[in-house]
Structures are given as C-alpha cells and as structure tokens.
Amino acid sequence: MPGENLGITVKKEEDFSRWYTELVRKGEFMDQRTPVRGCDVFMPWGYAIWEEIMHAADRMFKDHGVKNAYFPTLIPESLLTKEAEHFEGFTPEVAWVTEAGNEKLSERLALRPTSETIMYYMFSQWIRSYRDLPLRINQWVNVFRWETKATRPFLRSREFLWQEGHTAHRTLDEANQEVMDMIQIYSKIFREYAALPFLVLRRTEGDKFAGALYTVAFDSFVAETGRMIQIGTVHNLGQNFAKPFDVKFLDKDGKEKYVWQTSWGISTRLIGAILAIHGDDKGAILPPRLAPIQVVIIPIVFKGKDDMVLSAARELYQRIREMGIRVELDDRDEYTAGWKFNHWELKGVPLRIEIGPRDVQNGGFTAVRRDTGEKIFVKREELERIKELLEEIQKDLLRRAEEKLEQNIVTVETMEEAKKAVQERKIVRTYWCGDPKCEEHVKEELDGAEIRGTKFLEIEVPENKKCVVCGREATQVVYIAKSY
C-alpha cells in the first residue's frame, strides 16, 4: 500500500539472505507466515511463474513421448522400504500418517517424498512385453521432505511442487539415451526459458540419488554468496528398482527380463534460482519467457489530458495483447505513476511502457528495460520492437549470468588455494583421486563446501595431477562449492 515501505531495504551484495527474504515477501512470490513451518503458500505471482514453467516443460515432455498421470500421495511403509538403499536416503525426511480418525493405522503411510516406489509397483502390473516399452510417465505434484534445517522460500521447504518423470526401457543403452534426451530438454528449459547457466555434473557415489546407478545434476550459481543451486536432476536407475519391484517384460527373444529405468525432476526451486540469480537491489528481474506479465503499460496522466493518454494506452494494450504478448494495463488512479514503477520493478516485469501526453503527441511511447533501466522511445507503428526488446532482455540475462558463472570458476592444486577460493566465494575446479575419505575431508576442511561432481560426458582427464587432499594420482577433475 502507498506509504508502506514498499521496496527492499538492503542491497543484494551486502546482505543477500535478507535481500532474498524481503524480495520473496514484498514481491508477493511466496508467503511463509503459515501455521506449519516449511509448508508455505505459493502466492499468485509466484505460482504464475510455475505455471509458465509447466507450460513450457510439459510441451517438450509430450513431444518426447511422455504422458502425464497422477499417482497417490500416500505410500505404504512396506513399499517405500523395498529398495533399501533408496529408503535409507530418505528416512530422516519422511513425514508419516499414522492415524485416521481415532484409529491407528495398521501400517504407516508416507507422504510421498518421491514416487519411484508407488509408480514401479504399478509399472510391474502394466508392463508385460517389449511392446509396452519404452514407458514414459510424468506427474506434476507436491512432495514432502521434512527438513530439519532452516527453511528458505523456494530453496528449502517441507512441501514443494515438482514434476517427476519415470521411464522404463528394454536395454541399458536405451536408458542411457533417455538420460541424454532429458539433459537436452532440461538444458533448453534452463537456458532458453529461465536464462540460467549451469554446470552439468555427475554426482559422486556418496552424493548420487539413493538407489541410482548414477545421477546427473544441473548446478547454477549465485555469485553474491558463492553458492551453487541444484535446479534439476536426471537419474539412471539401472535395474535397482526393477528387481525388488519385479518390473519385467517378455523380450523379442522370448526371454523374461528386468526393465532399465530413469527418473528426472525439476521443482519450484527453479523459481528461487531465477529470483536469486537475476534479481537486483530493486527486486526481481524475470526472464521474459517465464514472466507472467511481460509488459506493463503505465499511463502518465495529468489533469485535463487524461482522456487522450488513457485511450492511447488502452489502444496500445489491445494491440500488444493481439501480438500474443502477456501485457497488463495499470490504469488504477489510486496509485501514483512512481508507486507503480516501484511496484512492477519489485515484481520483476521485464518491460515497462510509459505513455504520457508528450509521448502521444510524438506518436509513440517510452519502453523501459527492467534489467538495464534503459529508456527507448518506440513509435506506434514500430510495435514489433517490443518483441525484439523482450528477446534482447532474455538473451542478455543469460549472457550476464553466464559471465558470472565462468568468471567465478578457479582452478587450484592445493587445499590452501582451495580454502582461499571458497572464502572468496568461488567455485573450485581441482583434482581428486576418487576416494570418499578425501571427499569427506574436503567437506570438513572447506567450511561445508563439497565436491559437486565431475563434468558429465565432457570428461576432463587430469594429466599428471595429484589429488588435492591426499597427493595420490588424481583420476577426476571435480568442482567444489557450497550450495543451497
């Protein structure tokens, strides 16, 4: 409301954590003032970004032959514990339903932390022969992870939204190919929609998804804190679930075989990454392709000339709408133009159009870029310029974030250098022997920074390099950083 302290009171560079919290609350992305800690409200503005992500991703999944379904939230304990390693990985975070009405349930039911178990229980009943393969099922749902650490809106909460894709294939090769295909699709979503750069890393054995053969993760980067954010994962599950869940098929050769599986997901964490990475001291900067409102028109009205400006603004609104651009006309007269500027800047709308009496006389309007503040006069007959500007903003956001990521990777060969680099909020690139003991040592010595993994399929072979911890011969080039 006018008069209230609308803007963010701290600078992103100076106190990132507070900046982020204020941004999320004042920008009305999420409300954490709920009765259950970590189960937060996705407010309309935040949820609308998720809807844009869903639209974009869902189209790509379907083009790839994925079908959507919905599986139950409640998973019996006996099912969840069937793949032991998987269950171990989730135990501390599982929320349980133990009673219904006044009756104690005979078996505890978990609120799904992820749906491998319930889905593959069904897959074993659906899949009969090789003709049923590949099977690709996705669901857009909520999941629960009962975090004990401090929660952070979008980045760490007890209930969040995601999509989880689950596939079954005839051969390991086909499952590996599925992993590659999903990496392509996710890369497109992150780069071309979210405007986020990332490293595609193969997680270490200790850090992979419990129950997977291997895990490939996308890590983006918040330069202000030097922390990486995992924004998506793709797992090759091998036959680790097929065996306990008895997911078998009759192959072409007449033999019964276990399927090979993958699972992959992106979550509402992606919204947190977009806010954290692109935002500035004034608020959010949403990438145009995911912004619920891409252009906001603000008429600058003075007494006596209102009609002319307002009708020009309304006409402009109609024409931009007809171009397929998500546009809003903010012609509320209870707010000043200045208040509206701040309001929409805080929310991150990529392009603002100001139209006042002089603009109308000059046959156009002024477009203001959210990312650079640049003002551009656009003639009425050159409306295509709006589309171009949105595309330029989209590209520039990615380019700037990419530069920040690249500039912050430093290659080191000693723990001393690694320590210094972590303190300077860098991503460390270094050499590792592969021993989990050295991995553990890194965590202890580097103030919680961890080995995030090796570059997936862009294998960098260390030549005559020594493990940064133990000095033995290195087998891998690894990236080390703190993370959210």
Ligand code: ZN
């Ligand atoms: Zn070592």
